[in-house]
Structure formats: C-alpha cells, structure tokens
Amino acid sequence: MDQGIAGVIAGIAGLVGAGVGGLATAYGARIGAQKTLEAAHAQVERQSTAEHLHWMRDHRRQAYDDVMASYASFLAVMANLVGELLQGRPLPSDGRQRLREHFLALVETSARVDLWGPREAQAHAQALREAAVDVNTALTGWSHALREDRTSDASRCAEDFEAASRAFNEARAALVHAAVQALHF
8 A cells, every 4th residue: 555655646746746837837938928029019119119200200301391492482483583673673463473472382381390390490490481471571562662663662671671581591591400400310
C-alpha cells in the first residue's frame, strides 16, 4: 500500500504541477498578448498623429499658396491701374471691376487661413485683409479725386496709397514668415 499511496500522491503532485504549469503558461501568454496589443496601439497612435500632422500641413500649405497667388494677382491688377492714376486718369469701370474681383479673391483666400491656423498665421492673415482694404480704399479714393478734378485731394490720396501699399507689403511679409514657421513644425 505504501507504493500505491506513493503512486497516488505522485500522480496528484504531477497533476497539480501540470495544472500550475498550465495556469502559469496561460498567464504568461495573456501578459505577452497584452504587451503586444499595447505596443501595436502605441504604434497606431504615433502613426495616426503623424498622418494627421501631414494632412494638416498639406491643407495649411494649400491655404497659404492660395493667399500668395491671390496677393500676386491683386498686386498685378493694382500695379496696372496705378499707372493710369499716375498719368492723372481716373480708373476705368472695367479696371475698377477687375480690382474689385481680385480684392475679393484675396479677402476670401486669406480668410481660409482662419480654418487652418495656427493663431499667428491667422492674425497675420487678418492683418493682410485689413491692409488690402486700406490699399483698395486708397486706390479708389485716388481715382475718385481725379474723376472729380480735386487735385489737392488726389495728391493726398496718392500719399495715402503709398503708405497703404507699404503696410500691405509688410502684412504679406509677416504672413509669409508665419506660414514658413507653421509649415516647419
């Protein structure tokens, strides 16, 4: 009986050992799977963040490109019309219409920066819109003074236009600087 009891005890010990070993193996596999899952989740988070930043940078770049294209178009129209004013001729109606169209395009594209930011670029886009309003107002005021043959007003309006043009160019330079900073995060 001693051998029988010893066999039963050995069998029970083996069974308990196998059970404990099985539990330890299952627990180890569970922890390993959990660590693998956590690592995969962290990788997906990093990838998602990187993709979002890339997507945001692309939209910002497009918004800034659109503003600069509108700025260049508005500036070209404005430069052609200033030639008329410098020769003492008021703006023709088609010139005023072109100026208005390009002015509105600049205002619209610069407003898109408000969607994509960052705050510094938004502030400079707002300053560019305000400067565009000032330069547009000065240019049309100059033309109006010439149309009404108010020579002294026309001279003052020409000076106002020069000052507004400088502010307009400075606002553009500030927006460009903010855009470069925003695109290189």
